[in-house]
Amino acid sequence: MSDIDIVVEICGSAGEGTISAGEILSRFMSEEGYDIMSFDSYPAEIRGFGKCVAHSRISRTRVLTPGKYSDVLIALNDSHSISQLPVLKEQGVLIYDNKPPKYHDEDKSIAGWLEPGMIPYGIPLNELAIKAAGNARGRNMVALGAFAALFGISQDAFIQSVKRRYGKKKQVVIDNNVDSFVEGFNWTRDNVRKIDFHLFDSSPSDVKRDQLIINGNEAVARGALAAGLHLYAGYPITPATKIMEILSKELPKKGGVFLQTEDEISSIGHVMGAGFAGKRAMTGTSGPGFCLMSEFTGLSVMAEVPAVIVNSQRGGPSTGLPTKHEQSDLNIALFGGSGDSPRVVIAPTSVDQCYQAAVLALYIAEKYQTLVILLIDFFLSNSIKNLDPPPPPDPRYLNANIAPGKDELKDYKRYQITENGISPRTIPGTPGGMFFSTGLEHDERGKPVYDTKTHTLMTEKRFRKHREILKEIPEPRITGWEGQGDIGVVSWGSSAGAAEEAVILACEKGLKVGSFSSMVLSPFPANALVRFCDRFKTILVPEMNYSGQFANMIAPIVTRPVMRLNMVTGLPMASEDILKKIKEIK
Amino acid sequence: MITPGSQYLDEQINTVKENGFLRYRTGELPTWCPGCGYFGITDAILKACLELNLKNEEICAISGIGCAGRYPVFMNVYGFHTLHGRSIPVASGVKLAREDLTVFAVAGDGDALGIGGGHLPHIARKNIDITLFLFDNSIYGLTKGQSSATTLFGQATSSHPGGNPDTPLNPIKLALAYGASFVARGFAGDPEGLKHLAKEAITHKGFSFLHITTPCVTFDKFNFTWKNLKENHSYIDQSIHNVTDMESAMRIAEHERFKLGVFYKDSNRLSYHENLRNIASKKA
Numbered sequence: 001m002s003d004i005d006i007v008v009e010i011c012g013s014a015g016e017g018t019i020s021a022g023e024i025l026s027r028f029m030s031e032e033g034y035d036i037m038s039f040d041s042y043p044a045e046i047r048g049f050g051k052c053v054a055h056s057r058i059s060r061t062r063v064l065t066p067g068k069y070s071d072v073l074i075a076l077n078d079s080h081s082i083s084q085l086p087v088l089k090e091q092g093v094l095i096y097d098n099k100p101p102k103y104h105d106e107d108k109s110i111a112g113w114l115e116p117g118m119i120p121y122g123i124p125l126n127e128l129a130i131k132a133a134g135n136a137r138g139r140n141m142v143a144l145g146a147f148a149a150l151f152g153i154s155q156d157a158f159i160q161s162v163k164r165r166y167g168k169k170k171q172v173v174i175d176n177n178v179d180s181f182v183e184g185f186n187w188t189r190d191n192v193r194k195i196d197f198h199l200f201d202s203s204p205s206d207v208k209r210d211q212l213i214i215n216g217n218e219a220v221a222r223g224a225l226a227a228g229l230h231l232y233a234g235y236p237i238t239p240a241t242k243i244m245e246i247l248s249k250e251l252p253k254k255g256g257v258f259l260q261t262e263d264e265i266s267s268i269g270h271v272m273g274a275g276f277a278g279k280r281a282m283t284g285t286s287g288p289g290f291c292l293m294s295e296f297t298g299l300s301v302m303a304e305v306p307a308v309i310v311n312s313q314r315g316g317p318s319t320g321l322p323t324k325h326e327q328s329d330l331n332i333a334l335f336g337g338s339g340d341s342p343r344v345v346i347a348p349t350s351v352d353q354c355y356q357a358a359v360l361a362l363y364i365a366e367k368y369q370t371l372v373i374l375l376i377d378f379f380l381s382n383s384i385k386n387l388d389p390p391p392p393p394d395p396r397y398l399n400a401n402i403a404p405g406k407d408e409l410k411d412y413k414r415y416q417i418t419e420n421g422i423s424p425r426t427i428p429g430t431p432g433g434m435f436f437s438t439g440l441e442h443d444e445r446g447k448p449v450y451d452t453k454t455h456t457l458m459t460e461k462r463f464r465k466h467r468e469i470l471k472e473i474p475e476p477r478i479t480g481w482e483g484q485g486d487i488g489v490v491s492w493g494s495s496a497g498a499a500e501e502a503v504i505l506a507c508e509k510g511l512k513v514g515s516f517s518s519m520v521l522s523p524f525p526a527n528a529l530v531r532f533c534d535r536f537k538t539i540l541v542p543e544m545n546y547s548g549q550f551a552n553m554i555a556p557i558v559t560r561p562v563m564r565l566n567m568v569t570g571l572p573m574a575s576e577d578i579l580k581k582i583k584e585i586k
Numbered sequence: 587m588i589t590p591g592s593q594y595l596d597e598q599i600n601t602v603k604e605n606g607f608l609r610y611r612t613g614e615l616p617t618w619c620p621g622c623g624y625f626g627i628t629d630a631i632l633k634a635c636l637e638l639n640l641k642n643e644e645i646c647a648i649s650g651i652g653c654a655g656r657y658p659v660f661m662n663v664y665g666f667h668t669l670h671g672r673s674i675p676v677a678s679g680v681k682l683a684r685e686d687l688t689v690f691a692v693a694g695d696g697d698a699l700g701i702g703g704g705h706l707p708h709i710a711r712k713n714i715d716i717t718l719f720l721f722d723n724s725i726y727g728l729t730k731g732q733s734s735a736t737t738l739f740g741q742a743t744s745s746h747p748g749g750n751p752d753t754p755l756n757p758i759k760l761a762l763a764y765g766a767s768f769v770a771r772g773f774a775g776d777p778e779g780l781k782h783l784a785k786e787a788i789t790h791k792g793f794s795f796l797h798i799t800t801p802c803v804t805f806d807k808f809n810f811t812w813k814n815l816k817e818n819h820s821y822i823d824q825s826i827h828n829v830t831d832m833e834s835a836m837r838i839a840e841h842e843r844f845k846l847g848v849f850y851k852d853s854n855r856l857s858y859h860e861n862l863r864n865i866a867s868k869k870a
Contacts, residue, residue, distance in 0.1 A: 231683050252866050257682045259858075262708040266675040269668070269705075273648065273679020276666050281683065295669055303666070428664040428680070428687055431643045436612075436659055438667035447614065448659065448667075 004034075005059035006198055007067040010143070011084045012076030014042065014050045017140035021074075022054020023213075023384075025144060028153075028161040029058045030211050030386035032200075038384040039066040039572065041323075051080040064350075064497035066383060068574035071198065074143045076125070078110040085110070090117045093196050095146055098122025101136065119196045121150060121188070128183045138180030145184025150192065152199045155185050212389050216354040216380035217242040220284070220310055221250065223358030226390075228398050230256045230279035233270035235263055238322040239381040240284040240312040264289035268296040268309060275306040276437065278401065278427030280362050284310035287329050288319060294337045300371035301341040301462060303437040304415065304423070307370075308361045313377040315570055324570030325378040327493050328545035333373045334522055334553070340459055342466050344368070345522040347375040349477070349496035351385035353519055359393045360473075360520075367400035368465045369425055375521070377544075379494045379572040401425060409433055413444040417457055421464035466523040476518040476528045479503060485512030487582055488536035488560070490529065492517060492550050495543055495573035502578035513582055521550075526557050533558040538585055540565060542578045610635050610642060612662045618653060621812075623774030623800025627721060628657065630772070630780035631690075638785055640688055647690045648677040650697035652728045653802075654721035657692045671702025678714045685859055688788065689716040696726050699735035699755050710764035713792040715857045719784075720757060720795070723802040724810050731805030741809050757797045758839040758849055762832065767792040767852040769835065771845065773819050774800035775812060779846065786848065792857045799844075815844075822847040 008025065012018035019040050026036045038056040057067045069089045075081035075096040088094065096110050107113075114120055123146045129138040141162075148158050159178050166174045214222070221243050224232070232251055234244035248258045261267045267283040274281035285293065290311045300307040313329040315321025333345045344364055348357035354376060361372040404412060404424035414435035416423040423444075426433025440448040441455050477496070480489075480503040487506075491499035496517035503515040516532045518525050533539050539558055541551035542565035555562045565581045567573070592615060599613060610632040618624045635645065645663040649655040651670035658665025664687075668676045677691035691709075698706060698720050709716070725743065726732040732745035733752065740749040761769045768790040772780035780798065787794035799819070801810050822845045827834050835850040856864070 231679065233679070252862065257862065259682065259712075261675065262704060265672065266678075266705055266708065269672045269675025270679035270682065272668070273666075273676040273681075274683035275679075276648075276664075276676070277646065277680040277683040277687065279683035281679065296672070299669055303668075305666075428646050428684065429643055431641070434642055434662055434664055436665040436667070438659075439669060440667065 003060050004198065004200055005057070005061065006071040007055065007057045007069065008072045008074065008147070009056075009070040009084055009087070010054040010074040010076065010140070011081040012052055012140070013080060014052050016052075016076050017137070018052040018076055019054050021076075021140035021144055022056055024162060024165060025147075026056050026058075026384060026386070027165060027213055028158055029056075030213055031161055031209055032157070033209055034058045034060060035063045036213075036384075036386050037063040037066050039379065039382060040384075051083070053084060064501040065575050066572060068576050072147070074147060075110050076139055076143060079108060081110050082113050085113055085115075088118060090115070091196070092118050093150075093198065094118055094120045095143055095150070096120065096122060097125040097139070099124040099127050101126045121146065121192055123184065123188060123192070125184070128187055129180050132179040132183035133176040138176055141177050141180035142184035145181040145186075146188040146192075148181070149185045149188035150194055150196075152201065155182065211386040213384060213386050214351065215242070215382055215384045216348070216351045216376055217312070217382075218246055219351050219354035220358045220374065220376065221246040223355035223390075224282055224362060225250055225254065226355075226393050227359040227362040228280050229282055229362065231270065231274040231281040232256070232258050233261050233267040233281070233283050235261055235267050235285065235289060237264075237286045237289050239314055239378045240286050240310060242381065243284040243310060264292040265296070268293040268307065271307050271309075272296060272300060272305050275300075275365070276428070280306070280366060282308040282310065282362065284312065286312050286314050286322075287316045287332075290329065290332060290336070294332075297343060297371050297373075298337040298339060298341050299439045301343060302339075302439045302441075304369040304425075304462075305437060306365035308365050308372045308374060310374040310376065312381045313375065315378075315568070321570055323378070325494075325572050326545060326568060326570065327377055327495060327543050328547075328549065328568075329375065330492070330521070330545070330549040330553070333375050340463075342370075342463050343522060344370060344372040344466075344469060344520070345375055346372060346519060347493040347521050348380065348519055349493060349517050351380065351383060352387050352390075354380060355390050356474075357519060359397055363397040363400050364469060367402065368422060368469060370462075370465060375493065377494050383494075383572070401427065403427070403430075404433065414446050415442060415444045415458070417444060417461050419464070420468045421461045422468070470523045470525065473520040473523070473525065476516055476525050476532075478514065478516050478532055480507055480514035481512040482514070483512070483535070485514055485536050487511070487513045487538050487540055487585055488516060488533055489513065489540045489542065489578065489582070490516045490533070490550075490554060491542055492521060493543075498573040498575040499542055499578055501575035502582060505575065505579050506582050511582065511586060521553075524553075529554060529557060530559070533560050536560060538563055540578070540581060540585060542573060542581065544568065544573055610662050612660055614660050616660045617656055619804045621803040622653070623723065623803075624653060624657070624721060626774040626777045627719070627780065627798055627800060628660065630777040631719065631784050632661070633777070633781045634784035634788060637781070638788060640788075644686065645688045645690065646677070646680045647692060648673045648680060649692040650694065650702060652694040652696050652726070653723070654692055654694035654697065657721075671697050671700065671705070673697060674702060674705040674709050674718065677716045678709055678712075681714055681716050682858070685715075691716055691718045693718065693720055695720070695722045695724060695734045695736045699757060699760075703735070706760065707764040710761065710766040710793050710795070712858045713767050713855055713861075715792055715859065717784075717787045717790075717794040717796060720797045721800060722757065722797060723800045723806070724754070725802045725805050727802045727805055731802075738809055744805070756839060756843065759836065761795040761797070762836055762839060762850055766795040766850075767855045768794035768848075769797075769850040770795070770848045771797040771799065773815060773846055774798060775816055775819070776846070779821070783848065790851065791853070792855055818844040819846055820844065822849070824848075
């Protein structure tokens, strides 16, 4: 087995099959046993000819980030692809159309823009596509054929994969795609001399891995479904809309209800109603919609009604950058809303964790009768990962409501003050269990009262739940140098993958560096963090926001100097940037 | 803190409770002002529940903020006092999650027509099977007498001492225009008539809009008073008006602003749940 680890970018205009070519390649590589991570980008505006980039990292070892630089650029469109050259590595490979349908001036042809050291392979993509299928639509498949021939990928195995993907389509569609691929493959094999060093060891094997190839939004939706989601209310907003679209299809099949509401206030209102009625419910949004939900977040905490909100962060403030990545909603997730309102914030660090996080969120919300914010981001929502189908959740995560016993119902106190903060809760329909919930401060029976003692006891009770939750959240993930070292990298959300990768690279260079990340940010495992930080001289917090929201949160907890790496590039965090910062500090 | 007076009243309530008449009431004493129209409304709704033989535990009363928002506190049902203007989405969420429950959304004029006015068209067009009781006293009572969306033009209020510069909304016209499948108006001063309307609203399959006029005895001494409302209110002559006739309903709503009774009713329209089921079965 080769230890290949390469980044392939396919760049073209919208409608040229750019994204689908990327998907075909990722699917094939996943089936062949490679680990993949893809992050496509396309314009925010819905109009033709916009620039599309299908970006995939393919590796024999576990992929933690999509990679900042590319090894191979497949240019389906010269003018768009020229702007991708800056991320092509010094000895990167370019596959381009050397006989494009329209004649290019020299400065418009990508070949004229290559740096010395880059390796161009000119393939007559357009001509070969027409030859194979009678029209140029199959250029993307010709390009994949050329890629396969150059990098030692088995033609047969690839064709089988394409046939599986297009299985339900018309035979002529399958044939055209396969013929175009074969045309590109054979021409390249016969006419091009390979001068780069990348090689896959693709040998057709009978055992094909059948993995899920999904993005974070789909992982959240699947996790929620597995956890018994009954109602999803949503309002369209990038980058969370896909969660809504998936659940609109899947929830009714399971007897659940999906509805599209008039605004985000109504969405969270419906979630609270369903939660009050004893069903698991969730909504999903991004920053602007999350702001609208703020008042309800306080009600969930005060009235102790379960609610789960997914906030897929994008660039802000205000409408901000709808199709760009940022991690700048941590403050509003932790502190948004009025009063002392303890809320649970779960920020998965990878697509795999998005699934587990959704299960955990619905479980905690129901058991602890409170608000859970599932904080993901543009990158997680859109990055595609291959993973083994997750096992069904532990049954204890499925029915978590703590109902009062028969004796307790005789003199039922809905908001009974208890040691763990959880008061037994009846579900509407239970005879003799009627109660009254309110956003006003209330006594144990739910009656509005405003005296000093009640407010103090009830506030303490609501905060005590967090002490309990802390006991059952997943352990923080700690990797890298295990002894006393120099730099401890503490990260959160999707930046944790880059941090972990940077730490691996730093350790390979002999640096004593460790990595810490926790999926649950509130309640926060402060003790574990302190133990981790005590092993290092300096703490580094990389995050995709300007003000260092997470660094500000942990700085008072740790006793070491906290250095920051803050970026607002609109792109996912790259391990290269963290590594550079580590070296600077060192 | 229990005063001797409240203890006496508690005992009285317990005696009445034993007669079964007040089985929908909790022991809590309403915090409304003496003479408030909300007592009449509460009385009408709980009699309607009693006559429909609804079980307490199968009723969810969801309210917003304001004097009307306190309604569920005094009812022995599953009650949820939510946010200002948001009783409609929360009630809708309860119903969508649990079709078996009878769900009331309770809102004041501030709730349903002011801050939460944006929810009304959508619950109406979705036709989700809940009943909206709109307690309309044409004033913000709990914040001490500011103008609301139904305060008369020129009326002096604490936010507009020189006279309200805004034109009031016409709630019945709005509900008709939004496509509510049941639209009616009742009056707090006629609990018996209101009870009949409430029964019809609760049993109607789909979204029911029941506008209830009531005075605010504390903050409006001149306009929507008991005396004025009683003098002006009268029931629609049902021998002339056909409740399935939208044009006739609109005409009455526009020209006879104090008419009571059922304005419009579409019993054939499918509820949201029914539509969802039909769509699902078409797919299958």
